Amino acid sequence: xxxxxxxxxxxxxxxxxxxxxxxxxxxxxxxxxxxxxxxxxxxxxxxxxxxxxxxxxxxxxxxxxxxxxxxxxxxxxxxxxxxxxxxxxxxxxxxxxxxxxxxxxxxxxxxxxxxxxxxxxxxxxxxxxxxxxxxxxxxxxxxxxxxxxxxxxxxxxxxxxxxxxxxxxxxxxxxxxxxxxxxxxxxxxxxxxxxxxxxxxxxxxxxxxxxxxxxxxxxxxxxxxxxxxxxxxxxxxxxxxxxxxxxxxxxxxxxxxxxxxxxxxxxxxxxxxxxxxxxxxxxxxxxxxxxxxxxxxxxxxxxxxxxxxxxxxxxxxxxxxxxxxxxxxxxxxxxxxxxxxxxxxxxxxxxxxxxxxxxxxxxxxxxxxxxxxxxxxxxxxx
Numbered sequence: 001x002x003x004x005x006x007x008x009x010x011x012x013x014x015x016x017x018x019x020x021x022x023x024x025x026x027x028x029x030x031x032x033x034x035x036x037x038x039x040x041x042x043x044x045x046x047x048x049x050x051x052x053x054x055x056x057x058x059x060x061x062x063x064x065x066x067x068x069x070x071x072x073x074x075x076x077x078x079x080x081x082x083x084x085x086x087x088x089x090x091x092x093x094x095x096x097x098x099x100x101x102x103x104x105x106x107x108x109x110x111x112x113x114x115x116x117x118x119x120x121x122x123x124x125x126x127x128x129x130x131x132x133x134x135x136x137x138x139x140x141x142x143x144x145x146x147x148x149x150x151x152x153x154x155x156x157x158x159x160x161x162x163x164x165x166x167x168x169x170x171x172x173x174x175x176x177x178x179x180x181x182x183x184x185x186x187x188x189x190x191x192x193x194x195x196x197x198x199x200x201x202x203x204x205x206x207x208x209x210x211x212x213x214x215x216x217x218x219x220x221x222x223x224x225x226x227x228x229x230x231x232x233x234x235x236x237x238x239x240x241x242x243x244x245x246x247x248x249x250x251x252x253x254x255x256x257x258x259x260x261x262x263x264x265x266x267x268x269x270x271x272x273x274x275x276x277x278x279x280x281x282x283x284x285x286x287x288x289x290x291x292x293x294x295x296x297x298x299x300x301x302x303x304x305x306x307x308x309x310x311x312x313x314x315x316x317x318x319x320x321x322x323x324x325x326x327x328x329x330x331x332x333x334x335x336x337x338x339x340x341x342x343x344x345x346x347x348x349x350x351x352x353x354x355x356x357x358x359x360x361x362x363x364x365x366x367x368x369x370x371x372x373x374x375x376x377x378x379x380x381x382x
Contacts, residue, residue: 002368003382004353005375007346011382016368020359022277025072028110029283032257032264033221033244035074035112036272036279037081038065039320040088040096041330054083054092054336061096062103064273064329071280073272074110075100077144080188081270082114083317085152087337090119094138101142112145112180112268122153125166132171140176147180147223147268148172152191161197161207168211178220180246180268183208185226187313201231209238216240223248223268227313229256236263250309250316254282254298258291270316271305274323275360304354307347315342322348323355326367333374345378 004014028034041064042048046055065075077100078084078093088096097113104111115138117131128151139146148171158164172179186193196204196211212219222239224232225248233256236245247256247265256265272279278297285293308319318339325333333340343351352371361367375382 002372004349004371005346005380005382007350014353014356016356016361016364017359019362019364020277022071022281022359023284024070025280025284028072028074029280029287031287032283033074033246033266034072034257034272034279034283035076035110035246035268036068036276037076037079037268037270038068038273039317039324040082040336041321041324042334042336044332044334048087048334048336048338050087050337052337053089054087056092056096056336057330058099060330062099064324065100065103066107067329068273068276069104069107069109071276072283073276073280074112075104076147076268077101077111077113079114079147079149079182079270080184080314081273081317081320083336083339084114084116084149085118085189085191086314086317087335087339090135093118097139097144098142101144105143110145111143112147113139113142114147114149114182115139116149117151117153120153122157125154125157125163128154128157128167129170132167133174136171136175145177145180145220146175147182149182150184150189150192150195152189155192155195158197161203164195164197164207165211168215172215172218175218178218180221180223181212181219182223182248183225184248187227187311188225189314201226201228205231205235209235212243213240216243219243221246221266225249227251232256232265233260233263236265250305251302253305254295254302257283258286258294270320271301271308274308274320274355275301275304275358278358278360300358301360304351304358304360307350307354310347315339318343319347319351322351323360326352326355326361326370328363328366333370345374345380348374
């Protein structure tokens with residue numbers, strides 16, 4: 001039992017549940033493609049203050065990826081979950097992609113990695129093309145599938161849908177293999193407001209679909225993170241045959257991945273990094289046609305996901321790292337750029353309670369001890 005503070009300042013006793021035994025699959029799911037977007041583990045002795053180059057605990061970072069692969073999930077590397085644009089500089093990103101891709105090749109597992117434009121200060125659209133090309137070369141040379149990330153530079157410089165086409169029409173034909181296109185909404189990154197040339201979602205969707213249809217042979221799938229399930233269902237029905245919709249909706253993934261009988265979404269989700277055992281169990285159940293077991297595995301994870309990705313949503317990375325620490329998957333709760341401070345203590349306490357309720361903490365005693373230690377650090381008398 002552990003005594004925890006409630007949001008109103010009172011205290012209550014929490015009794016951790018018994019650990020859940022989650023079966024590991026013999027390989028990836030067959031009915032869906034599923035990626036977990038992974039975070040990086042900071043070196044606690046490194047200068048990971050805001051604005052400083054990231055210092056990564058490489059052993060723990062790669063061990064976390066092996067944890068994800070062991071549950072049959074692919075790893076989506078160097079995405080926003082890994083703090084691209086929020087503390088992870090390009091030099092460290094490049095090293096991360098190379099190390100993770102080498103580990104994936106050694107294990108024979110799947111990896112995709114983000115290519116963006118965050119290593120240079122672009123002043124023209126052609127600068128954006130060159131920046132994308134440089135990062136795509138790094139990702140492809142490492143042996144990872146490329147994820148073409150939304151670009152803050154492009155969002156800043158582009159004024160019309162034609163400006164976006166100017167860039168994407170040049171970079172997509174240069175790719176070695178079909179890529180994943182990423183549409184990251186402003187709830188995840190306000191700097192991407194108006195992406196694809198309009199703040200009107202319908203207009204932006206039209207421009208996006210025109211691009212995908214034109215380059216369908218170069219697009220494996222689209223990863224959409226707008227947190228709008230109805231929009232996603234409409235969009236996936238309008239995609240070219242063979243182009244996947246990788247859901248980025250961390251609020252409605254069980255329904256979207258299950259599908260409606262006519263269409264379904266595959267998955268590329270940050271929350272899968274925190275719920276890997278349950279996500280794996282759900283997908284294994286879907287493979288054998290057991291929707292009841294699918295629902296039972298995913299349902300307890302939804303309150304956790306909706307809390308971790310609550311506003312301001314772009315700080316969800318803190319919750320992912322926190323659950324990893326509670327689960328014993330990393331030695332400390334520290335993040336590059338000091339982002340462990342981005343969520344208040346009551347938010348973290350609720351994260352612990354919800355992760356415990358979902359059966360995601362393999363050693364409940366360790367998790368309770370770590371939460372108790374955190375309360376001590378914050379000076380919470382109880």
